[in-house]
Amino acid sequence: MDENTTMINEVGEVKIAPEVVNIIASLAATEVKGVAGMSGGFTDDIAEKFGMKSSNKGIKVQLGEEEVVIDLFLILEYGFRIPEVAWEVQQNVKKAVETMTGLKVVEVNIHVQGINILKEQKEEETVKKTK
Amino acid sequence: MNSLNKFILILYILGLTCLYVLFMLIPLNYVSYSQVIQYLNDLYGAYKWYYLTGTVLLIILNIYIIASLFKGSESSKLGVLKSMPEGDMYISNETIKSLVLKTVSQTKGVKDVKVFVKPGRDNMNILIKALILPDINIPNTIKQIQENIRTYIENVAEIPVGEIKVVVEDIAQSTKLRFE
Numbered sequence: 059m060d061e062n063t064t065m066i067n068e069v070g071e072v073k074i075a076p077e078v079v080n081i082i083a084s085l086a087a088t089e090v091k092g093v094a095g096m097s098g099g100f101t102d103d104i105a106e107k108f109g110m111k112s113s114n115k116g117i118k119v120q121l122g123e124e125e126v127v128i129d130l131f132l133i134l135e136y137g138f139r140i141p142e143v144a145w146e147v148q149q150n151v152k153k154a155v156e157t158m159t160g161l162k163v164v165e166v167n168i169h170v171q172g173i174n175i176l177k178e179q180k181e182e183e184t185v186k187k188t189k
Numbered sequence: 190m191n192s193l194n195k196f197i198l199i200l201y202i203l204g205l206t207c208l209y210v211l212f213m214l215i216p217l218n219y220v221s222y223s224q225v226i227q228y229l230n231d232l233y234g235a236y237k238w239y240y241l242t243g244t245v246l247l248i249i250l251n252i253y254i255i256a257s258l259f260k261g262s263e264s265s266k267l268g269v270l271k272s273m274p275e276g277d278m279y280i281s282n283e284t285i286k287s288l289v290l291k292t293v294s295q296t297k298g299v300k301d302v303k304v305f306v307k308p309g310r311d312n313m314n315i316l317i318k319a320l321i322l323p324d325i326n327i328p329n330t331i332k333q334i335q336e337n338i339r340t341y342i343e344n345v346a347e348i349p350v351g352e353i354k355v356v357v358e359d360i361a362q363s364t365k366l367r368f369e
Contacts (some may be wrong), residue, residue, distance in 0.1 A: 128276075136291055140280060140346045141271070148275035165276035170268075173287035 063121045063161065074159050076121055080114045083128050083166075086154035090146045092138035094174035097131040116171075125162040126155065131169045144168040194257040201250065269313065269348050280346055282306050289315055292341045296334050298325035300361040312351035313342070320361035331355045 062073040087093055096116025118129035128151060134143055148166040155163050214220040233240060268281035286304045293302045298321055305316040315338060321327055335353045342350050 134284070136288070139344070140284075141273075141278065144278045145273065145275075148273065152275060167276040168273075168278045170278070170280045170284045172281070172283050173291070175287055175291050 063123070063126075065124065065160065072160075074121075074161065076119050077114070079119045079121065079126060079128070079155060079159060079161070080117045082154050082158050083117055083119070083130065083151045084115070086151045087130050087132065087147050090143060090150055092135050092143035093147060094133045094135045097133050097169075097171035121161075122164075125164045126159075127165045127167070128155070128163065129167045129169065131171050133172045133174050134170055136173050136175055140170055144170070191257075194254070197250070198254055201254065267308070269308065269346075271347070280348065282308075285313060285315075285342065285346065285348065288342060288345060289317070289338055292337050293317060293319065293334055296330065296337065298322040298330055299334070301358075309351045312349040314351045314354075315342075316354045316356070318356045318358050320359050321357050322361050327357055331357070 062075050065072045065074070084096060088095065098115035116131040118131075120127040120129075130147065130151065132147070134140060147168060151166050152163040155161060211220060211225075215222050215225065268279055268284070271278045271280075285306050289304045289306070290302055293299055293304070300320045300322065303318040305318075307314045307316065317334065317338075321330060334355055338353055339350045342348055
């Protein structure tokens, strides 16, 4: 994990931990319509099985002096246009991180790791059952 | 985890299972405990260094298997990269497979669909293997599948689709016997 980013102003200094950027980016990404969730690695999945929520699941943050590069690993919903969802996620994450931390977001790279089909199938099954 | 690692893991688990079966047979008196101890003592006396080498190799194998679990699958790292003004967008092959699978499964009369994707120079080639239900016009169904996939992938993922090969492996049984 990268070191904290320090911003110095006339009153003192403000340190921002990478976890803060992780959480902001994660929330901003998952609130976009069409995003099913973050895609974590093997360790994140095991941690989740034990009830521990990992703040950096599916996120890689590279903090510089005053800028940040964010990589998001996403699972999208079926039926949405991928480039449009990706664009919206980039805009939302950039806006949220820049407004809340004052850091300059240089890049928001989107890695689409999979499509959530299960939810869609469950909905179809319930529709069939109700018929 | 790739197929070689999976194969090694299966062999390893099978080996361990055989060892456990042997341990299980000792209290049931199918295998004599004293004979096992005698055999181990003989082996230890004669091949002390093989013991050491064997255990070291097993430890290395364990580390290798654990490392391959943490590494994740290689196939999920392959995909299509697109540059956007705010950063890059990367769509994994697994995503494209899921999209194709979902689109094909919506076509009537198609079962047991398997999807393979192969990136070409500037497009994505798709191979589909499936079973088709009897009394369904195969050429028409294939044509429909190809058209649906091309339209959907090019529209949803904006990835140019090259060749779409559909292989009908067999005719599926429309009725399943059920014993109760």
